[in-house]
């Protein structure tokens with residue numbers, strides 16, 4: 111009897127598991143068997159916010175469920191590109207909250223931005239073509255390129271951090287683009303680095319992209335967590351080759367709902383829509399129905415805007431506290447000052463060159479979970495996410511104390 115086989119892509123995925131997903135399994139294990147661990151685990155690994163979604167979302171969710179018509183209607187299949195009313199709501203949301211003008215025909219809704227990124231990759235990349243990803247960059251992009259293209263595309267890394275500073279080199283970018291390059295992916299504010307491209311930087315990228323004819327995916331997952339005055343591109347119209355990737359996971363604190371949208375060239379959107387017909391049929395209709403009631407209603411959006419403002423202040427304070435504590439208490443870390451998002455990214459290579467080993471040791475010895483920099487393309491660095499305990503200052507303090515103890519022993 112012969113058993114079926116698995117693909118080379120699956121073998122690649124097995125050999126390169128997502129470390130965040132692995133840490134997540136550990137959290138689950140900790141919840142099930144706390145007795146196995148000497149102290150409660152302090153989880154500073156993943157990027158999901160602890161604070162609840164805006165209260166208005168629960169109110170409208172109840173309305174949708176209680177009304178028989180909307181309950182039944184939103185349980186059925188929807189349109190592939192997203193419900194027209196939801197798309198109309200997105201246009202209103204962009205205008206009301208971000209002061210951005212976008213067009214309905216440039217929008218596609220997806221089941222989270224991870225899923226949309228995959229659909230764009232399938233619509234843009236051919237075997238033998240290339241993608242440029244920043245170094246550091248969000249850990250899932252390279253894995254997605256590999257998986258979505260069945261390991262047939264080349265990934266080039268563009269260094270955006272130099273000497274512990276955010277300092278992308280545009281000549282380097284220009285030089286690394288070949289006639290096979292199809293897209294560049296950037297993230298602003300960045301994961302894991304918390305850095306924000308300036309207007310001049312994004313203009314320089316767009317100039318290069320337009321000259322060379324490549325798409326620029328701009329992932330703005332953390333745009334409502336900017337600690338300073340945001341650059342003007344967050345409210346300007348889309349430039350020609352930009353694909354704006356907007357997830358509601360972080361801004362609405364609903365990562366489990368899997369809701370995101372992209373804004374891009376109309377023809378590209380049609381291509382992605384056709385690809386999505388085969389991939390997902392349609393995005394979650396119930397979630398769209400609930401969100402539509404918020405996004406089309408400026409009174410409700412006002413409360414969302416206030417929620418974002420409060421959230422930004424809260425995350426900024428925690429980011430500053432975390433950065434200062436690390437800086438004042440643990441010598442010889444190269445800390446990058448976050449300007450947005452929920453991470454503090456730092457170079458710990460003076461203690462240990464292998465970031466995976468350092469993460470394992472921190473877990474074993476002081477039950478603090480961080481994410482290894484190697485997965486973001488930066489060996490020797492660590493990413494601390496304060497999002498999962500943003501509402502628990504005492505837990506964060508305890509975590510930072512444990513780290514201090516650990517590093518002082520290693521000295």
Ligand SMILES: Cc1ncc(COP(=O)(O)O)c(C=O)c1O
Pocket residue numbers: 157221222223224225248297301329331357358359365368369370
């Ligand atoms: C930069 C970035 N993009 C995308 C995602 C995934 O977002 P989604 O929940 O929309 O798939 C994450 C999740 O952490 C992220 O950090």
